[in-house]
Amino acid sequence: MHIEIKDKPFEPYQYLLEYQDETGFAGKYGATAVFVGSMREFNQGEDVSAMTLEHYPGMTEKYLQKISEEAATQWNILDSLIVHRVGEMLPNDPIVLVAVWSAHRAAAFDASRYLMEELKSRAPFWKKESLTDKTRWVEKNT
């Protein structure tokens, strides 16, 4: 179980490969469910040129840890990973990586979905978008 907040751009697929190599559980899992969320260049009908992600240091980590523990209690999984960006970002930059390893696919699918949904509703992050002529806080998670 690993969580990480990154204030610089990261490459999720490379991160995933390196993490998986380090865990040393090759052969133990039959399923890996991976979710990568990236920044769009549009939102609510307008062009978005950049975004700033703010978080509540300490509480964010606490809640990512909490939801990871909840997933591990509810499903029979081998491991989970959550990496989330903060700071300044540009369209196409990865925002979040969630991965879950399990023996069979159902637990990996369900637990990864749970982690993403809980992250979106409980982890204290806030997005501020830069449009052509102004900035605006994103008010609702879709």
Added chain:
Amino acid sequence: MIGLQAEIRKQENTIFMTDAVINIKFFASLREQVGLADVQISKAGVSTVMDAWNRATENRDMPENTLMAVNMDYVSAEHTVKVGDEVAFFPPVTGG
């Protein structure tokens, strides 16, 4: 000797005064609306999270969707606060 005792009392008072506070944080759009990021308020007369909001913002109306945390756990406005608590106010979260 009397001078020394007075000095000790003064120091104890200072420590007491410094300790009897609640730390308040505001995040994102709420930080910009209130114009505050981190403030300390006196604990005196403050028993709930709502009281802490009223003290820190000088009775500003709280936006309906405001979320609240005490020591990094979500709570309601009626939650009791203690000296030294960290109380945070922020808008709905939009990560992921």
